[in-house]
Amino acid sequence: MIFYPAISRRLHRKKLLGIMAVLAVSGYGLMLVSLPVPGNGMGKFGLLTEEQKLAEISGIIFGTTGGKYVGVQAGQSTGLLITMTVAPCVLMLLSYYLYKKKYKLDEEEYDRICRELGKV
Numbered sequence: 001m002i003f004y005p006a007i008s009r010r011l012h013r014k015k016l017l018g019i020m021a022v023l024a025v026s027g028y029g030l031m032l033v034s035l036p037v038p039g040n041g042m043g044k045f046g047l048l049t050e051e052q053k054l055a056e057i058s059g060i061i062f063g064t065t066g067g068k069y070v071g072v073q074a075g076q077s078t079g080l081l082i083t084m085t086v087a088p089c090v091l092m093l094l095s096y097y098l099y100k101k102k103y104k105l106d107e108e109e110y111d112r113i114c115r116e117l118g119k120v
Contacts, residue, residue, distance in 0.1 A: 012107060014100060021096040028089045 008016055105113075 014103075014106060017096060017099060021092065024092055025089060028085060032085060 011019075
């Protein structure tokens, strides 16, 4: 987000949005298929390590915490996975499709309108 203005001056917004959609979908894909890679963590400070955090999250989502957390049962884990990852990814791709097909006010059209209004 910080670099968006500088990048958008060099690339057309439609192309930039396409690149960002590919990056986001790639990120979702990597998140869904990647294996947890435990880091060093901060166990010496009494905080959870990466491995412990991932185990807790997986336990909550997949219902293997042994009843420690209430509300997410084994059958609900698929719904959570879809709601938290697949649905946003699909909606993002749908918004990109709508933007690409239906949005007409690009840089060239904006410049044309400004020129036309300048004549009035």
